[in-house]
Amino acid sequence: MTNKSNLNNLTKSEEDYLKALFQLLVEDDSEKVGNNLLADYLNVSPASTNNMVKKLKTKNYVVSEKYGKLDLTEQGKSIAVRLIRKHRLWETFLCKYLNFSWDEVHEVAEQLEHIKSSKLIDELDRFMDFPEKDPHGEIIPNADGEYAVLPKIMLSSLAEGEVCKLIAVDDGSVNFLKYVSEIGLALSSEIKVIEVREFDNSIRIQFNDTIETVTRKFADNVFVKKLV
Amino acid sequence: MTNKSNLNNLTKSEEDYLKALFQLLVEDDSEKVGNNLLADYLNVSPASTNNMVKKLKTKNYVVSEKYGKLDLTEQGKSIAVRLIRKHRLWETFLCKYLNFSWDEVHEVAEQLEHIKSSKLIDELDRFMDFPEKDPHGEIIPNADGEYAVLPKIMLSSLAEGEVCKLIAVDDGSVNFLKYVSEIGLALSSEIKVIEVREFDNSIRIQFNDTIETVTRKFADNVFVKKLV
DNA sequence: TTGATTTGTTAGTCATGGCTAACTTTTTTA
DNA sequence: TAAAAAAGTTAGCCATGACTAACAAATCAA
Ligand SMILES: [Mn+2]
Ligand SMILES: [Mn+2]
Ligand SMILES: [Mn+2]
Ligand SMILES: [Mn+2]
Numbered sequence: 001m002t003n004k005s006n007l008n009n010l011t012k013s014e015e016d017y018l019k020a021l022f023q024l025l026v027e028d029d030s031e032k033v034g035n036n037l038l039a040d041y042l043n044v045s046p047a048s049t050n051n052m053v054k055k056l057k058t059k060n061y062v063v064s065e066k067y068g069k070l071d072l073t074e075q076g077k078s079i080a081v082r083l084i085r086k087h088r089l090w091e092t093f094l095c096k097y098l099n100f101s102w103d104e105v106h107e108v109a110e111q112l113e114h115i116k117s118s119k120l121i122d123e124l125d126r127f128m129d130f131p132e133k134d135p136h137g138e139i140i141p142n143a144d145g146e147y148a149v150l151p152k153i154m155l156s157s158l159a160e161g162e163v164c165k166l167i168a169v170d171d172g173s174v175n176f177l178k179y180v181s182e183i184g185l186a187l188s189s190e191i192k193v194i195e196v197r198e199f200d201n202s203i204r205i206q207f208n209d210t211i212e213t214v215t216r217k218f219a220d221n222v223f224v225k226k227l228v
Numbered sequence: 229m230t231n232k233s234n235l236n237n238l239t240k241s242e243e244d245y246l247k248a249l250f251q252l253l254v255e256d257d258s259e260k261v262g263n264n265l266l267a268d269y270l271n272v273s274p275a276s277t278n279n280m281v282k283k284l285k286t287k288n289y290v291v292s293e294k295y296g297k298l299d300l301t302e303q304g305k306s307i308a309v310r311l312i313r314k315h316r317l318w319e320t321f322l323c324k325y326l327n328f329s330w331d332e333v334h335e336v337a338e339q340l341e342h343i344k345s346s347k348l349i350d351e352l353d354r355f356m357d358f359p360e361k362d363p364h365g366e367i368i369p370n371a372d373g374e375y376a377v378l379p380k381i382m383l384s385s386l387a388e389g390e391v392c393k394l395i396a397v398d399d400g401s402v403n404f405l406k407y408v409s410e411i412g413l414a415l416s417s418e419i420k421v422i423e424v425r426e427f428d429n430s431i432r433i434q435f436n437d438t439i440e441t442v443t444r445k446f447a448d449n450v451f452v453k454k455l456v
Numbered sequence: 457t458t459g460a461t462t463t464g465t466t467a468g469t470c471a472t473g474g475c476t477a478a479c480t481t482t483t484t485t486a
Numbered sequence: 487t488a489a490a491a492a493a494g495t496t497a498g499c500c501a502t503g504a505c506t507a508a509c510a511a512a513t514c515a516a
Contacts, residue, residue, distance in 0.1 A: 013503060035464055048504055050465060055502095067464060067511060098351035108345045115343075117336045123326035241473060263494055276474055278495060283472095295481060295494060463512070470505075480495070486488095 008079070012114045015083055016042065017052050018061055019113075021072055022080030027149065032069040078145055085141040086121050087113040088134035091171075093124060095135040102135040102169075103177035136177075137168030137187050137223070153226070156203070156219035158193045164224035165190055176221055183212050191224065236307070240342045243311055244270065245280050246289055247341075249300055250308030255377065260297040306373055313369040314349050315341040316362035319399075321352060323363040330363040330397075331405035364405075365396030365415050365451070381454070384431070384447035386421045392452035393418055404449055411440050419452065 010018075020042050024033045039049040053070060056062040061076035072080065090112040094100035100108070122143055125131075134140055141147045152168055166189040169180055185191075185207060194211065195204040201216035238246075248270050252261045267277040281298060284290040289304035300308065318340040322328035328336070350371055353359075362368055369375045380396055394417040397408055413419075413435060422439065423432040429444035442450075 045505060046464065051503075094348070097355055098348065100347070100351070104347070108343070108348055111343045111345070115336070115339045117339075119328070119332070120322070120326065120336055123328070127325055273475060274494065279473075461514070465510070475500075482493070484491070
């Protein structure tokens with residue numbers, strides 16, 4: 001049981017690939033994740049991905065057959081979850097203590113998540129009194145590496161007349177997040193779907209006495225829980 | 229006045245070299261800093277240093293003549309001071325809020341100092357209410373890049389009978405810092421030099437009703453202000 | 457089922473930042 | 487002042503992680 005995985009000798013790049021693969025596999029639960037999808041997600045060429053995947057396979061973080069789909073080993077998942085834990089804890093810290101808005105935190109957390117010190121992250125967790133969710137509503141994995149996916153559906157999946165609560169947003173785009181705040185939405189907002197327009201998939205929603213029309217693309221990035 | 233130096237495109241390595249050069253020039257105020265001294269300080273080969281210095285010269289951070297000594301431009305100094313500010317603010321944060329001891333902070337701060345976000349560091353500064361000194365007693369440069377050297381002398385420079393106050397310690401060695409704490413010394417400790425032994429340069433010191441013998445090497449890393 | 461398209465792989469190149477070994481210049485010292 | 491030593495430089499190599507271009511395999515669609 002000489003668990004050397006604690007020494008964590010991974011480079012920033014290796015970490016980024018593992019986290020991306022995890023996010024595609026588990027969070028977006030794409031049935032099959034191939035080389036090119038991963039390349040796309042990371043904005044690198046398929047050749048770069050192929051190369052890195054080869055390395056991660058010899059290091060036992062990734063498994064796949066030639067020309068086959070990619071999967072993570074338990075070791076690979078564990079690394080990814082730790083990165084997500086760090087990322088979300090830092091985002092929470094930046095918002096709650098350093099006056100960052102939710103659209104500003106992701107970029108900086110992308111850097112901070114690669115800092116190597118388990119004491120740092122566990123103490124940060126303790127300092128904030130073990131927060132459960134990050135500023136975008138996502139669940140923060142705990143120190144034991146337990147990972148839970150928030151049960152959520154896209155706002156775009158609702159039918160006319162349905163009522164829901166905003167529980168999370170995709171944190172990838174600064175512009176999207178600014179947009180969400182600007183129209184007055186936030187975590188916990190109650191939203192009613194007034195109308196679903198078939199023509200362009202836009203939907204009309206009501207919240208806090210406001211009525212807004214949003215696009216399908218927008219609604220795909222807003223995650224909700226149905227009410228009643 | 230299109231100040232592009234704010235964009236700060238420097239790599240971690242480039243930053244490390246600039247900070248090291250600044251520390252040799254200004255903090256240790258070595259009269260002349262050459263290629264090999266810098267290489268030694270950074271634990272890299274003279275060839276690597278030569279290479280990097282060449283690059284930093286074309287980028288206008290460093291000046292030197294062929295076979296001559298190295299110096300920083302104003303731009304180079306400014307980068308270095310910002311790194312030192314970040315380093316010391318993070319060390320302070322780790323000590324004051326995250327239960328790190330003063331021997332644990334340096335290594336993590338070496339990583340954190342390279343995080344690129346001026347908002348992050350200025351907000352961290354504000355959050356801690358603009359601390360003036362880091363856990364090792366050194367002055368933290370302010371947001372305007374003003375850098376001040378703490379007026380300090382080495383404990384080893386004192387004569388028998390002299391009394392002083394410990395105001396700073398070298399933060400480079402974990403073992404040294406642990407040693408300092410273990411024998412009961414800390415910032416602000418009052419120390420009296422009881423005896424200076426010519427044979428091996430060891431000195432006998434008294435503080436808090438304790439008497440200890442310390443080596444010259446130890447006393448070189450303890451910085452004090454003479455009292456009375 | 458076969459041809460087109462998509463997906464994955466390989467080869468070869470580049471930039472960065474390390475290294476060693478060999479060389480040149482400068483400085484020291486005898 | 488001339489060796490010797492030290493300091494600085496150069497050439498050539500390596501690993502990492504990007505890239506493009508060319509090719510092979512798998513999948514989709516007619
Ligand atoms: Mn994020
Ligand atoms: Mn998030
Ligand atoms: Mn330090
Ligand atoms: Mn550093």
